Amino acid sequence: MRHVHGWRRALRWGQAFFAIVLSLLLVVIAAASFILKTSWGRNLVRKQVEARLNDTFIGGATLGGVHGNPLSELVLDDLVINGPDMKPAITIKTLKVKLPLMPLTSHQLRVDEVIAEDVDILMKKQQTGDYELAHLTKPGPKSTWNIALPDVQVHRGHLKLDTGSEWIDVDNLELYVDSKMPFAGPIDASISLAGNYRQKQAPIAVGAVVHVGDTATDVRSALISVGKVAVAVAGAHIPKGDAAKAYSGTVVVAAPAAEVERLVPQVKLPADIALAIQAQASGTFTDVALGGMVGKAPVRAFVHGDIGAKAGRGFVLTNGLNLTALTNGKIEGNGGALVAFEVDASKQDAQHLPIANAMVTTWGDVPQAPNVKAVVALSTTADHIRTALGATSSNGLHATVGASVMKKGDAMTLERGVVIAATRDPSALTNGKAPVHGSLDANISASGALSPHPDLAVAGHINSDRIRYNDLIIDHVRATIDAKQVPAKPVGSARVEIDRLNKQDIQLDKIILAAGNRPDGKLQVSLRTDPKANARYRADLDALVTPGNTIGIDLQRHIIRPGRGGLWQ
Secondary structure (H helix, E strand, O other): OOOOOHHHHHHHHHHHHHHHHHHHHHHHHHHOOOOOOOHHHHHHHHHHHHHHHHHHEOOOEEEEEEEEEOOOEEEEEEEEEEOOOOOEEEEEEEEEEEOOOHHHHHOEEEOOEEEEEEEEEEEOEOOOOOEHHHHOEOOOOOOOOEEEEEEEEEEEEEEEEEOOOOEEEEEEEEEEEEEEEOOOOOEEEEEEEEEEEOOOOEEEEEEEEEEEOOOEEEEEEEEEEEOOEEEEEEEEEEEOOOOOOOOEEEEEEEEOHHHHHHHOOOOOOOOOEEEEEEEEEEOOEEEEEEEEEEOOEEEEEEEEEEOOOOEEEEEEEEEEEEHHHHOOOOOOOEEEEEEEEEEEOOOOOOOOOOEEEEEEEEEEEEOOEEEEEEEEEEEEOOOEEEEEEEEEOOOOOEEEEEEEEEEEOOEEEEEEEEEEEEEOOHHHHOOOOOOOEEEEEEEEEEEEEEEOOOEEEEEEEEEEEEEEEOOEEEEEEEEEEEEEEEOOOOEEEEEEEEEEEEEOOEEEEEEEEEEEEOOOOOEEEEEEEEEOOOOOOEEEEEEEEEOOOOOEEEEEEEEEEOOOOOOEO
16 A cells, blocks of 8 residues: 655645535535525534544544525634544534635535634644554445635644653644645645644744646645654655656755754754755756855765665765764764765665665774875675775874675674774874873784674784883783684683883783683683793793683682792792
8 A cells, every 4th residue: 555645745635625514514515505694504414524533534523503594605613523432533613614606516616715723633643654644434435526625724723743752742732824736636725824832832834836747746836844843845756656756856954963963862963054955957867066055164965866766876065064063962073075876776675685785984083093085885785795994193003804795585694804094193083082102013814704693704803013001011912812712612722922021120022811711611711921031930830711700710820020029939
């Protein structure tokens, strides 16, 4: 079933509602013009109209009274239409209708004026997620009336809307509609609405001119504002149906970040946004050009795509982005990016990835990495993801990351992953947060299952030269790892070698710490030191570690020389 959303549903429901209510008035005009002058006659007509309303609406309806002259102005008092839950969905204190008779002879229903005063509308969601207002009427034959409503007015209205997570109220609702609704289409309508969002104390204004045809909906012009957030639309062409669709039109958005957060607290924009989007049909594809500002940063984009075919290509360019605001304070500094992409998701499903290629070039200045530049390449096929990253900075950072991942159903397998990184000064790289000086390089590779149950093999080394940390000086550090069954039950071996360690009166030429799993599940740990001739400290030991809820440590061979004592063996 194809769902109808937003204002298109409102137009369809409005057409059905007014056709039903006004067709009931035809009964009044045809049979009751001469009896509306008496209270007995008005009550009789009220009961007849109320009975027809009950036959029309699922939840029934009530009507307080009918009076006036059907040849000039007819007035309905206290009209209540119930929802499927049998509770009032629409309440109208006074409904005034001016209905000329001449067009009625050819199923042409033109209502010169409809004025609804003191209106209360309850938009409650059903368990299916649809609104009850979309299901007010009982199934019946489609109307064959051509309806014209050149002047529909709603005064002093109130709308209570169920968003699914909360109720919101729109007070002081004023609505003006001019519409033409032939039974075979198309529908033309101009709408002007004003109100006040009670919970946020924000004025709401909507103005639109819309044409709804069989194959497309055209928004000739529209302006929607809530508080200080505004969206303007001009010349928008929105195709309908299952055929290939090409869109066109212009959309302008102005969204101050503080106002958006005030209206929708869970949405935190990085900065004020002002964007203009221009779409133009190009065969079955749509060309979209975007330009504007995110804060003080210019943003440009161009996309050539087919939404129906789920395919497209394009680029996005921005510079001077406030990274502090963009990352909510996690990264300080400024930066920019150029993103070029091509995607074909026509064959994507639960078992297959979209076919896509993207290249991302980024640059910026952050305290940890001034003048940093990075390039990311990403490629996906039906069952593979391949990515590569290279980054450099003026403080000596060099990093390369590569990975190939295979997807088979819900299973994700890392066929090969490599991280290679180097820096000549970790202290400068971390802006002094890690006060360690010296050079560092790492080369780590991994492979194995990522999901549904991670089971990785990890191997590689980390080397460091000329390390200085306060009064600790180390000439060289070499660390290696070769592990499997990571992270659930790691097994394998690890080794750390330190050359020429000096810290005050501790002087060691070499330290070797090694650990490895044994077949019985225990962990063998060995420590060896090679002190200088006059060193006061020495520690050589072997230990057997038994993992579990209680970790057991059995010392085997060991030699301990404390600062000024003898050997412990």
